[in-house]
Amino acid sequence: MTTVLDELRQSLHGCMQESEQVIFLGEDVLDPYGGAFKAARGLSTAYPARVITTPVSEAGIVGIGVGMALRGLRPVVEIMFGDFLTLAADQLINHAAKLRWMSNDQVQVPLVVRTPMGGRRGYGPTHSQTLEKHFLGVPGLRVVAVCDLDDPGGLLRSAIMEDDDPVLFVEHKLLYPAAVQSLHDLGEFDGHRSGTRYPVYSIRVVGAPNPVLTLAAYGHMTDLARKALLRLAYEHEIFGELVIFTQLSPVDPAPLLESVSRTRRLLTVEEASVAAGWGAELVAIAAERFGPDLRAGRVGARQMPVPAAGPLEEAVLPGVEDILRAALNLGVATSSR
Amino acid sequence: MPTSAADFELYRQMQRIRRFEETVLEAFPRGEFYGTTHTYVGQEANAVGVLSGIADGDVVVSNHRCHGHFLAYGGSMDALAAELMGRQTGVCGGRSGSQHIQWKDFYANGILGGTLPLAVGMALSEKRAGLGRVVIAFLGDGTLGEGITYESLNMAALWGLPVAFILEDNRYAQTTPLRLNLAGEMAGRFTAFGIPLVEADTTDVLEIQAIGEKAISHVRSGAGPFATILHTYRFAPHSKGDDTRDPAEVAHYRERDPLPLQGRRLDEATRRDVEKIVETEVEEAFRRAAGAPPADPSRLTEPLSGYA
Ligand SMILES: Cc1ncc(C[n+]2csc(CCOP(=O)(O)OP(=O)(O)O)c2C)c(N)n1
Numbered sequence: 001m002t003t004v005l006d007e008l009r010q011s012l013h014g015c016m017q018e019s020e021q022v023i024f025l026g027e028d029v030l031d032p033y034g035g036a037f038k039a040a041r042g043l044s045t046a047y048p049a050r051v052i053t054t055p056v057s058e059a060g061i062v063g064i065g066v067g068m069a070l071r072g073l074r075p076v077v078e079i080m081f082g083d084f085l086t087l088a089a090d091q092l093i094n095h096a097a098k099l100r101w102m103s104n105d106q107v108q109v110p111l112v113v114r115t116p117m118g119g120r121r122g123y124g125p126t127h128s129q130t131l132e133k134h135f136l137g138v139p140g141l142r143v144v145a146v147c148d149l150d151d152p153g154g155l156l157r158s159a160i161m162e163d164d165d166p167v168l169f170v171e172h173k174l175l176y177p178a179a180v181q182s183l184h185d186l187g188e189f190d191g192h193r194s195g196t197r198y199p200v201y202s203i204r205v206v207g208a209p210n211p212v213l214t215l216a217a218y219g220h221m222t223d224l225a226r227k228a229l230l231r232l233a234y235e236h237e238i239f240g241e242l243v244i245f246t247q248l249s250p251v252d253p254a255p256l257l258e259s260v261s262r263t264r265r266l267l268t269v270e271e272a273s274v275a276a277g278w279g280a281e282l283v284a285i286a287a288e289r290f291g292p293d294l295r296a297g298r299v300g301a302r303q304m305p306v307p308a309a310g311p312l313e314e315a316v317l318p319g320v321e322d323i324l325r326a327a328l329n330l331g332v333a334t335s336s337r
Numbered sequence: 338m339p340t341s342a343a344d345f346e347l348y349r350q351m352q353r354i355r356r357f358e359e360t361v362l363e364a365f366p367r368g369e370f371y372g373t374t375h376t377y378v379g380q381e382a383n384a385v386g387v388l389s390g391i392a393d394g395d396v397v398v399s400n401h402r403c404h405g406h407f408l409a410y411g412g413s414m415d416a417l418a419a420e421l422m423g424r425q426t427g428v429c430g431g432r433s434g435s436q437h438i439q440w441k442d443f444y445a446n447g448i449l450g451g452t453l454p455l456a457v458g459m460a461l462s463e464k465r466a467g468l469g470r471v472v473i474a475f476l477g478d479g480t481l482g483e484g485i486t487y488e489s490l491n492m493a494a495l496w497g498l499p500v501a502f503i504l505e506d507n508r509y510a511q512t513t514p515l516r517l518n519l520a521g522e523m524a525g526r527f528t529a530f531g532i533p534l535v536e537a538d539t540t541d542v543l544e545i546q547a548i549g550e551k552a553i554s555h556v557r558s559g560a561g562p563f564a565t566i567l568h569t570y571r572f573a574p575h576s577k578g579d580d581t582r583d584p585a586e587v588a589h590y591r592e593r594d595p596l597p598l599q600g601r602r603l604d605e606a607t608r609r610d611v612e613k614i615v616e617t618e619v620e621e622a623f624r625r626a627a628g629a630p631p632a633d634p635s636r637l638t639e640p641l642s643g644y645a
């Protein structure tokens with residue numbers, strides 16, 4: 001079994017090997033520790049001159065990454081917890097994202113900022129958040145989220161080696177130990193992958209009739225959404241299509257609209273609270289196209305910080321039951337056989 | 338005594354900045370510009386003195402008060418005037434305006450302190466590249482209030498990077514005087530990180546040039562970062578019409594105007610020649626900018642999707 005963490009780590013090694021321009025920096029990233037979530041393990045041993053352990057200075061190291069990118073390197077900055085991105089927001093929004101455009105294309109910023117997000121580890125309100133929604137819609141900043149499908153390492157490689165613009169690369173903590181699911185071997189599902197650099201996947205239960213519901217998810221939520229998809233099929237005879245995004249911003253509306261054009265029902269699933277979130281953007285895009293013909297709902301966390309105690313955390317973060325309930329609330333008729 | 342070529346050039350460069358900025362301030366109320374500006378009137382000797390010592394390929398990181406730095410760096414006056422006027426021929430095609438000038442190895446940004454880690458990152462790149470290039474980063478006294486400043490100083494010193502920090506203390510941040518902004522000593526902010534420095538209270542471009550050379554040769558030698566603290570004064574408002582300072586105080590500092598100080602080193606006829614040459618250059622720059630086509634909305638591209 002290969003885990004998402006294995007793939008991400010191998011991808012980092014591969015990128016460092018592929019190009020001398022790739023520099024890795026972050027807090028506590030040297031061996032034997034290899035970063036708080038071990039994504040960098042082995043990296044400083046293999047490439048001692050290009051792995052830099054930094055002071056605890058999130059804004060500073062993202063800014064340093066921007067500076068290096070401006071001068072032709074391809075820096076990868078690890079932010080230990082996604083919660084700390086707040087400290088680097090100025091560097092991402094006012095510098096990384098704007099420089100290319102503001103300079104009238106005289107410069108470019110091929111920077112990747114990688115960070116773990118999300119809860120269900122009991123880390124409490126400041127170490128469990130899903131903060132990427134605050135970085136969506138920033139012109140010039142791409143937000144990408146890995147999931148356990150297909151090719152997590154390839155996704156990271158695309159961001160580091162192929163993208164000449166800044167990428168915020170989000171890794172849900174629960175994905176690290178998760179097994180990578182091959183698209184051709186999804187067991188109860190059939191999967192399809194778009195041809196874009198940051199793929200969109202669509203999956204359906206094997207042998208299911210035409211879907212009557214579109215679920216949209218990313219990151220770790222794709223796992224919960226898959227479970228919900230199965231239960232909807234087996235327990236309620238409601239067949240859906242799950243559309244999984246790896247690029248969260250800017251949103252590519254085409255695959256969303258394509259699926260919703262067939263189902264006219266959209267349920268978005270994200271781990272953050274839904275207020276002003278990713279799902280809100282997707283629902284808005286669908287509503288602009290389908291107007292009164294659209295039924296839509298959003299599943300996310302309750303609008304409060306993520307608590308530390310297990311039962312409280314579980315009560316706040318969205319689960320499979322929440323997805324089921326929301327799906328049934330959309331007034332989906334049982335699919336006709 | 339005949340005027341030396343060096344004195345001539347220093348005076349000419351300062352005069353270019355002075356007359357450019359005065360023209361901007363004159364033209365603003367007439368509505369020839371759109372947006373905002375921060376002029377460098379009174380501080381010319383800093384940029385001209387320090388940047389006379391840079392080599393091709395050296396990086397200059399500037400801030401909101403960037404016109405003087407840009408002109409001293411060698412940037413085009415025509416393109417700067419055009420950028421301020423929102424013309425297609427502006428340095429950044431009208432996208433960036435007065436505070437975000439980008440050209441060759443010159444980078445300015447209007448976010449105070451946010452530029453400093455970029456300067457450190459560029460210095461890190463240059464150190465790795467090993468071509469002997471250095472980074473010159475300007476900051477104001479008010480920017481000592483930003484936390485990112487200290488993250489940047491720490492990493493620059495920790496990694497021994499070729500970056501010279503040029504602190505221009507004009508004694509105010511916008512309207513707030515130093516005494517309401519700053520605890521402790523300015524120099525201590527650098528020495529705490531082990532960054533050597535020179536501090537001077539002067540408007541003499543020759544003195545500043547010597548200090549700049551010391552700073553640049555230090556960082557170019559690979560000895561790590563260096564700082565200069567230049568106590569100075571701006572004669573014009575922070576931006577346009579927002580001067581709350583005591584006019585008597587401004588008048589007092591005007592007695593230390595860097596231009597006449599350097600102008601006296603030129604013989605009278607040469608000085609007048611310089612002034613005439615510059616007058617024509619500035620007039621032409623603004624005339625050409627005014628005649629250039631306005632920035633064209635049809636050339637706006639969306640980032641990312643436009644580059645996919
Ligand atoms: C992060 C940030 N905060 C506030 C401002 C608004 N602002 C612009 S210039 C300025 C004062 C800057 O003072 P100083 O660093 O001393 O530079 P000076 O204007 O004196 O050259 C302020 C507060 C800004 N541009 N960026």
Ligand SMILES: [Mg+2]
Pocket residue numbers: 477478479505506507508509510511
């Ligand atoms: Mg000041």
